[in-house]
Amino acid sequence: MSAPTAAPAAAPGGRRREKIDELAARAGALSAGAGGESLFRSAVRRLRRDPVAIIGAVIVVVFLVVAILAPFLAPRDPYAQTLLSEVRQGSIPGAREGFPLGVDQLGRDVLSRLIVGSRQSLVIGVVSTVLGAAVGMVLGILAGGLGGRVDTIVMRFVDILLSIPGLLMAISVSVLLGANQLSLMIAIAVTQVPVFARLLRGSMLVQRDSDYALAARALGVKRRKIVLGHVLPNSLSPVIVQATLSLATAIIEAAALSFLGLGDPDISRPEWGAMLASAQSVLSVRPELAVYPALCIIVVALGFTLLGESLREALDPKFRR
Amino acid sequence: MSGVQVPQTPVLEVEDLRVRFQRRGEPATLAVDGVSFAVAPGETVGLVGESGCGKSVTSLATMGLLPKRGVQVSGSVRLDGQELLGAGDRTLRRLRGKDMAMVFQDPLSSLNPTVTIGVQVTEVLAAHRGMKGDAARTEAVDLLDRVGIPDPRRRLGEYPHQLSGGMRQRALIAMALACSPRLLIADEPTTALDVTIQAQILELLRDLVQGSGTALVMITHDLGVVAGLCDRVHVMYAGRIIETAERRDLFARPRHPYTGGLLHSVPRLDSGRGTPLTPIRGSARDTIPWAQGCAFAPRCDVAEDDCLVEVSGSEVELVPDGGTRELRCRHPLTPATQTAGAPS
Numbered sequence A: 001m002s003a004p005t006a007a008p009a010a011a012p013g014g015r016r017r018e019k020i021d022e023l024a025a026r027a028g029a030l031s032a033g034a035g036g037e038s039l040f041r042s043a044v045r046r047l048r049r050d051p052v053a054i055i056g057a058v059i060v061v062v063f064l065v066v067a068i069l070a071p072f073l074a075p076r077d078p079y080a081q082t083l084l085s086e087v088r089q090g091s092i093p094g095a096r097e098g099f100p101l102g103v104d105q106l107g108r109d110v111l112s113r114l115i116v117g118s119r120q121s122l123v124i125g126v127v128s129t130v131l132g133a134a135v136g137m138v139l140g141i142l143a144g145g146l147g148g149r150v151d152t153i154v155m156r157f158v159d160i161l162l163s164i165p166g167l168l169m170a171i172s173v174s175v176l177l178g179a180n181q182l183s184l185m186i187a188i189a190v191t192q193v194p195v196f197a198r199l200l201r202g203s204m205l206v207q208r209d210s211d212y213a214l215a216a217r218a219l220g221v222k223r224r225k226i227v228l229g230h231v232l233p234n235s236l237s238p239v240i241v242q243a244t245l246s247l248a249t250a251i252i253e254a255a256a257l258s259f260l261g262l263g264d265p266d267i268s269r270p271e272w273g274a275m276l277a278s279a280q281s282v283l284s285v286r287p288e289l290a291v292y293p294a295l296c297i298i299v300v301a302l303g304f305t306l307l308g309e310s311l312r313e314a315l316d317p318k319f320r321r
Numbered sequence B: 001m002s003g004v005q006v007p008q009t010p011v012l013e014v015e016d017l018r019v020r021f022q023r024r025g026e027p028a029t030l031a032v033d034g035v036s037f038a039v040a041p042g043e044t045v046g047l048v049g050e051s052g053c054g055k056s057v058t059s060l061a062t063m064g065l066l067p068k069r070g071v072q073v074s075g076s077v078r079l080d081g082q083e084l085l086g087a088g089d090r091t092l093r094r095l096r097g098k099d100m101a102m103v104f105q106d107p108l109s110s111l112n113p114t115v116t117i118g119v120q121v122t123e124v125l126a127a128h129r130g131m132k133g134d135a136a137r138t139e140a141v142d143l144l145d146r147v148g149i150p151d152p153r154r155r156l157g158e159y160p161h162q163l164s165g166g167m168r169q170r171a172l173i174a175m176a177l178a179c180s181p182r183l184l185i186a187d188e189p190t191t192a193l194d195v196t197i198q199a200q201i202l203e204l205l206r207d208l209v210q211g212s213g214t215a216l217v218m219i220t221h222d223l224g225v226v227a228g229l230c231d232r233v234h235v236m237y238a239g240r241i242i243e244t245a246e247r248r249d250l251f252a253r254p255r256h257p258y259t260g261g262l263l264h265s266v267p268r269l270d271s272g273r274g275t276p277l278t279p280i281r282g283s284a285r286d287t288i289p290w291a292q293g294c295a296f297a298p299r300c301d302v303a304e305d306d307c308l309v310e311v312s313g314s315e316v317e318l319v320p321d322g323g324t325r326e327l328r329c330r331h332p333l334t335p336a337t338q339t340a341g342a343p344s
Helices: A011-034 A039-048 A051-068 A110-146 A148-163 A166-177 A181-208 A211-218 A223-259 A272-282 A288-315 B055-063 B089-095 B117-129 B133-146 B152-156 B165-176 B195-212 B223-229 B247-252 B257-265 B335-339
Strands: B012-021 B029-039 B044-048 B071-079 B100-103 B183-187 B215-220 B232-237 B240-246
Touching (some): A039 A051, A051 A110, A110 A148, A110 A181, A110 A223, A110 A272, A110 A288, A148 A181, A166 A181, A211 B100, A223 A272, A223 A288, A223 B117, A272 A288, B012 B055, B029 B044, B029 B055, B029 B071, B029 B215, B029 B240, B044 B195, B044 B223, B055 B071, B055 B215, B100 B165, B117 B152, B117 B165, B133 B152, B165 B195, B195 B215, B195 B223, B215 B223, B223 B247, B232 B247, B240 B247, B240 B257
Parallel strands (some): B044 B232, B100 B183, B183 B215
Antiparallel strands (some): B232 B240
């Protein structure tokens, strides 16, 4: 803590002392430079050492880049029925020069449709997860922060939502709201709400009993400030992890809903789930047409899941290896 | 600052405090069972006892920090004459941090890990002194400087895990003293710290608290802390005070066998290698309800049958024991047994 205040020694000892002081100063400078690191930075450091996290991150980054740059990356117009003349009953032309993955039964380039279709998955995944997380978190804060009767009412409501199977709920909501892009996102968001609400409430309840919350109370800090300023920030890391994992589920659910015809009413628009659905009718002729979009869905969902799982490990001190 | 009592109106008066924990389907536990004590301005009072003797519950009850559900608190707690038991949440919140403050055992877990020290210190200033922005920051730097944190300006931007244990406790003390409270309760503030840091923290508390006339309640199981800091000591056992004395009297002439046992169980440097330690027999769980007799009797070496209510016909009361002392024992230690070492 305080610097040693030893009196300067006699001549021979004095030199030795100088050396020690110099070493001490150097060590001090070193440790000051390294400093401590924030929780977030140490999590990032652990993530970078985790091969699973790197695989997940690479998949996610490739997916993001493809989705954002889709119009420039797609080799052809995804709507143009270029090879329609060669499509016959029971025969669809396969891969060839200029069409690396072949064409679908309407003669459209599959690769271009997959690339452009990634945008739909990204938009639906992100918007519905953000929406679901936002509403779920508000409910979670109400329940976990106020407690008592509010907690009971909110959690029973959440229990009701949870008791309905996710896909069934999503189908009901999107049927109720009509088949379009927005209702699809709302439908998926509704299935995410209870998960986020429960998670945040549970983790806030734990933090509310923590020593620092008690210490803040002992200092006369207002309850609202304790809940929002102390309890909430410490309860967020499971929510962040869940959001990453939810993105994967949302992408799968979006595909499932548009497979069932509850997605975008414009069926010519490229979308992985819809591509899967339309490939169904020509499964015996060209099974690849179903395999490609399915693979895309699986790989992207896997990427988010891997990233989410390793994020959980990186953020949770109990998982530290 | 000496042990000499000057009659003053006490800052804190606790009278017949009882705290009962009631859990569904379980018999109620009386964690604090009729505790009374007072603390004068500038005085340091120690509450000493083993884990589970009720000393921490006493402090939480004083601050009004016990949960409401399943807890019954009765008696009286007055801060500068103002009754705290039964006071509203808002009243209590305004008093906490301003007129009474508390320092806890574990400085790491008592600080929010996700928020910088600066935010946590200025929060108290905002809550009670209405300070914001630059004014609050300047005051925070000043506070950290006063508790001996080097380079306080830089520390304000750091997170709790970037500080050493001693510095964290200093920061917490700075927060507790931000509004110059009338009463400071320190609940084992040095337990989680290194021995060298312990001494620094105790010295800091002594300088800051006693210089400003703040009343300090020191909750500890460490008799070294008591010896270094307290004017007056209350020894607690099973929810009750069993002996009260000035610090010097207590160390020189422990009267209750439990106090004597505590003093003798401290390992000594001069007792020679191989000398066995002298713990108190049994554990705090080997107890009987006060209604049936002295709770310490099962572990006591000098207990006799009249320590039990069924023999003597009355509970063992806390009675004056000469001077300012009080004692709850029928067979107190005598000068012979006090010096002869642990009663064997």
